[in-house]
Each structure stands twice: as C-alpha cells, then as structure tokens.
Amino acid sequence: MEISVLGLNHHTAPVELREQLAFDPNRLPEALAMIRQRAKVSECAILSTCNRVELYTVLPEMNGQARALKQFLARTHGVAPEMIEDRLYWHLQPDSIRHLFRVTSGLDSMVLGESEILGQVRSAYAQAVEAGAVGSVFHRLFQAALRTGKAVRSQTGIGRGAVSVSSVAVELAGRIFRDIRTKRVLAIGSGHMGQLTVQCLKAQGVGEIWVTNRSDERAQAVAEKVAGRVAPIDRIEETLRETDIVICSTAADRFLLTVEQTRRAMVARRQRPLFLIDISVPRNLDPRIGQLENVYLYDIDDLEGIASTNLQTRLKEVETCNAIIETQLEEFVSRVSCVR
Amino acid sequence: MTGHGLFFLGSAACFLAAGLTGLLFLVQEGRIKRKDPRALRGLSLPLEGLDRLNWLAVVAGFVLFSFGMIQGHRLAGLAWGAPFSGDPIEVWSWITWAAYGLVLILRLTAGLKGRRVVFLSVVSFLLVLLTIGGVNHLAQTRHHLF
Incomplete structure (x- = not known):
C-alpha cells in the first residue's frame, strides 16, 4: 500500500493552467468515482483550490497509476497530457x-501561513467521504493532517500578523476603531489595490461605503461593485467630516487632501479618530496630515513595510513548523505501519 | 471606614483604571502613529475603546472624589472646627480634583479626544498617588489620625 499525491500548484503552474485544471465542486463525486475506476486506487481525495489541484490516492500496489492519474487529470479538463507533464509533481510516502x-499547515500556500487552506482540506476530505472514496487509511491521514495544521497554528506564530497590504489596513482599522460596523469608508479613486482594501473592509462589515472619483461614471461603477454610494469629488472636505476611514487610490499628480482641509474637518468631527490609507503613487494625501492629532495616515510603503516585517516573522517560524510536521509524520507512519 | 474614606477608595480605583487605560492608549497610539509593526501584535483594545474606558473611569472617579471631598470637609468641620484648614492632604486633594475637572472640561467643552487628554488623565493619576502616598508620608498632616 502506498499513499501518493499527484498535482500542481502556484509554484509549478501559472494561474491560467490552474484555472483550466480546477475541478467543479459539483462534479467532484463523479471525478472521484472515475479516479477509482481508471487508476485502480483504493482510496482517493481531490484538493482543488485557486492555488492547487492535487489528487491524493492510496495505491494497493504500484501499477502505473501515476501515468493513469496524469492522463485522467489532463483529459478530464480537455488538455493534452504532455502539456502538463512538466508542471506536475508526484510524491510517494513519506513525501506525499x-x-x-505542509499544505494543511499553510507552509505550501502562496501567502505563507494562511489559514483558509485548513478549511479547504477539511472540505476536500468531507467531499471524498461523502462520495465513498475514503477508507481507513485516508480517515487516519486526513484527520492527522487537520490535527497537524491546527497544532502548527496554535504552537507557532506562522499565522500571526497580516502579510498583505489590504489585510494590514483592515487590522489597523480594527486597532483604531471600537466597532467597525458603525464606521463609514470613503474610497477616493478606483485603483485596484484601493478597491481590494475596500472589499476587505466590507467583508469585515464596515457600516457604509462612499465612493468619489474625478469621473462620475467610474465612481458609479465602483459604488455599484461595493454596494456603496457616490460622493461628489469637489466636496471631499465636507465628506471627510462624516467619514472614519479614507482609502485613496488614484493616479492624480497632486494632493487631493491638504493638512488645512483635514484640520478643519477634524474640528468639525470633534476629534473623532480618522484613519487614512494612501495607496496612490505618487501620494495624493499630504504626508503632513499624519502629524495631526487623532489622524492616522499610512501610505503604501508603510503598509508594505508592516506586511514585510510580519512575513519575516512568519518565515522565522517555518523551522519550528517543520519540526512539528516531522513529529506528526513519524507518529502517523508508525501508526499506519502497526495497523498494516 | 467612613463614607468619606469609601468615596476616596472608590475614586482611587476609578482613577487607577483611568491611568492604566490611559497608559495603554498612549503606548498603542504611539505605535500606530509611528507605524510600528508591534501595533498589530498581541491582544489590545482599539484606541476608541481605550479612550472610552478612560473617559468613563475619569467621570466615575471624579463624581466619587467630589462626594469624598464634600464629606471630608463636613467631617473636618466637625472634628477640627473648620471645613478647610490648609492641611497638605486637603490642598493636594483640591489640586487633584482640579486636574480631573480640567480633563472633564477639555473633553466636554473643547471636544478634546485622544493623546493629550488621555495624557492629562495619566498625569492626574500621579497626583492621586502623590496625595495618598507622598503627602501622607512626607508632609505634616492630620489625616493619619483618621
């Protein structure tokens, strides 16, 4: 008996290919049945996320299943097997x-230590169980993997600290404001990163979103996307009085907000905290605004600096994570050997 | 313990809470302002929450302190024949009361929030410590008689 994995991920394949080979969640039971039939495996599970497509299998005996699985993966998605040959990895135990x-612990993720993968592995396992593709080996394997993922996260700092610009901004907002659901966001401009940050804040349940842009049409389009409303660009100062978080992401070549405007707005706001995020390059919010009391101004370098520091901290934890994984691996292998 | 003592004990507890939340606010606010990555580490209440707790603690402490002062002057009148005798504890209590009163005025009338007013509440707590600790031990006072 051999536990194997065949797959590709963000390290080995571009997003276009990953998209092409991703499994439709509704067709997973069918795919699992096909793998068992065609590749002659006793147990199987498919982990298909935006960053990876992996087929986990239990092979009763080695009998050319690697080739059969590669062909299955390619042909199911209408791709020639030789097209993906170089992109695939194939591991047998203990590497598999x-x-x-490692995948469950977030060590193989694009964003090191992210926790979403734990839920995705749990879901892949549940779907395989539901499809009747899991036996005693995979029950033990996936439960051990989920246990390892949790242990790595609870015993190390691999998941601590935001490591992307938008998540740093959201975490900072959480450190400034008591209840983000009562806060109002003003998005100036329609830059990609700005929209991403607004979406992150929206996911956190931020109260209301206003959008302003030099072009009314673009403001309207962004407002529709984030379920917000349009605010006039020539009345930024007035809007600022009623806004708590400002995300500026434009291509303007001048400051859209000056110290004086912000100072006046702060008086009108009775000094309620104001969080400004300037993702524009060149910057569109006067950097001196950050010196005002109760005003917190972060530009793209500040946010990237924090994200990078947090990532370095996570990287330092990798060695400890690997040690936990090796311990869990030894334990699992010895248990499965006993059962065998 | 007399009502006077209980009021002062209650106010001291509130001022301690205000001082601690104030200190936490100053540390965390400083980190966020300086863009220090430590601002996002560990558990911490948000600035708005710390500011609010600081404010509530100052209000509660000020009310209790005021009752303690009224009660104290009434007792002083009964014991020493005059409600105000210039005792160092009395003087420093009035200074402390004025400091916290200033915090309240700045918050209520000037709409001051954040660092400056929180800093003032921390300094005011140092006055509390000075009044109940320093003056009691360093100066000639009749209060230890109680």
Whole structure:
C-alpha cells in the first residue's frame, strides 16, 4: 500500500493552467468515482483550490497509476497530457504525507501561513467521504493532517500578523476603531489595490461605503461593485467630516487632501479618530496630515513595510513548523505501519 | 471606614483604571502613529475603546472624589472646627480634583479626544498617588489620625 499525491500548484503552474485544471465542486463525486475506476486506487481525495489541484490516492500496489492519474487529470479538463507533464509533481510516502501536512499547515500556500487552506482540506476530505472514496487509511491521514495544521497554528506564530497590504489596513482599522460596523469608508479613486482594501473592509462589515472619483461614471461603477454610494469629488472636505476611514487610490499628480482641509474637518468631527490609507503613487494625501492629532495616515510603503516585517516573522517560524510536521509524520507512519 | 474614606477608595480605583487605560492608549497610539509593526501584535483594545474606558473611569472617579471631598470637609468641620484648614492632604486633594475637572472640561467643552487628554488623565493619576502616598508620608498632616 502506498499513499501518493499527484498535482500542481502556484509554484509549478501559472494561474491560467490552474484555472483550466480546477475541478467543479459539483462534479467532484463523479471525478472521484472515475479516479477509482481508471487508476485502480483504493482510496482517493481531490484538493482543488485557486492555488492547487492535487489528487491524493492510496495505491494497493504500484501499477502505473501515476501515468493513469496524469492522463485522467489532463483529459478530464480537455488538455493534452504532455502539456502538463512538466508542471506536475508526484510524491510517494513519506513525501506525499509530508506534503499534505505542509499544505494543511499553510507552509505550501502562496501567502505563507494562511489559514483558509485548513478549511479547504477539511472540505476536500468531507467531499471524498461523502462520495465513498475514503477508507481507513485516508480517515487516519486526513484527520492527522487537520490535527497537524491546527497544532502548527496554535504552537507557532506562522499565522500571526497580516502579510498583505489590504489585510494590514483592515487590522489597523480594527486597532483604531471600537466597532467597525458603525464606521463609514470613503474610497477616493478606483485603483485596484484601493478597491481590494475596500472589499476587505466590507467583508469585515464596515457600516457604509462612499465612493468619489474625478469621473462620475467610474465612481458609479465602483459604488455599484461595493454596494456603496457616490460622493461628489469637489466636496471631499465636507465628506471627510462624516467619514472614519479614507482609502485613496488614484493616479492624480497632486494632493487631493491638504493638512488645512483635514484640520478643519477634524474640528468639525470633534476629534473623532480618522484613519487614512494612501495607496496612490505618487501620494495624493499630504504626508503632513499624519502629524495631526487623532489622524492616522499610512501610505503604501508603510503598509508594505508592516506586511514585510510580519512575513519575516512568519518565515522565522517555518523551522519550528517543520519540526512539528516531522513529529506528526513519524507518529502517523508508525501508526499506519502497526495497523498494516 | 467612613463614607468619606469609601468615596476616596472608590475614586482611587476609578482613577487607577483611568491611568492604566490611559497608559495603554498612549503606548498603542504611539505605535500606530509611528507605524510600528508591534501595533498589530498581541491582544489590545482599539484606541476608541481605550479612550472610552478612560473617559468613563475619569467621570466615575471624579463624581466619587467630589462626594469624598464634600464629606471630608463636613467631617473636618466637625472634628477640627473648620471645613478647610490648609492641611497638605486637603490642598493636594483640591489640586487633584482640579486636574480631573480640567480633563472633564477639555473633553466636554473643547471636544478634546485622544493623546493629550488621555495624557492629562495619566498625569492626574500621579497626583492621586502623590496625595495618598507622598503627602501622607512626607508632609505634616492630620489625616493619619483618621
């Protein structure tokens, strides 16, 4: 008996190919049944996320299943097998088990230590169970993987600290404001990063979103996307009086907000805290605004600096994570050997 | 313990809470302002929450302190024949009361929030410590008689 994994991920394949090979969640039971039939495996599970497509299998005996699985993966998605040959990895145990433990722990993720993958592995396992593709080996394997993922997160700092610009901005907002659901966001401009940050804040349940832009049409389009409303660009100062978070992401070549405007707005706001995020390059909010009391101004370098520091902290934890994974791997292998 | 003592004990507890939340606010606010990554580490109440707790603690402490002062002057009148005798504890209590009163005025009338007013509440707590600790031990006072 051999536990194997065949797959590709963000390290080995571009997003276009990953998209092409991703499994439709509604067709997973069918795909699992096909793998068992065609590749002659006793147990199988499919982990298909935006960053990876992986087929986990239990092979009763080695009998050319690697080739059969590659062909299955390619042909199911209408791709020639030779097109993906170089993009695929194929691991047998203990590497296959180690790989799953690393994936579940977030060590193989695009964003090191992200926790979403734990839920995705849990979901892949549940779907395989539901499709009747899991036996005693995979029950033990996936439960051990989920346990390892949790242990790595609780015993190390691999998941601590935001590591993307938008998540740093959201976390900072959480450190400034008591209840983000009562706060109002003003998005100036329609830059991609700005919209991403607004979406992150929206996901956190921010109260209301206003959008302003030099072009009314673009403001309207962004407002519709984020379920917000349009605010006139020539009345930024007035809007600022009723806004708590400002996200500026424009291509303007001048300051759209000056110290004086902000100072006047702060008096009108009775000094309620104001969080300004300037993602524009060149900056569109006068940097001196950050010196005003109760005003917190972050530009793209500040946010990237924090994200990078947090990432360095996470990287330092990798060694400890690997040690936990090796311990769990040894334990799992010895248990499965006993059962065998 | 007399009502006078209880009021002062209650106000001291509130001022301690205000001082601690104030200190936490100053540390966390400083980190956010300086863009220090430590601002996002560990558990911490948001600035608005700390500011609000600081404010509530100052209000509660000020009310209790005021009752304690009224009660104290009434007792002083009964014990020493005059409600105000210039005792160092009395003087420093009035200074402390005025400091916290200033915090309240600045918050209520000037709409001051954040660092400056929180800093003032921390300084005011140092006055509380000075009044109940320093003056009691360093100066000639009749209060230890109680």
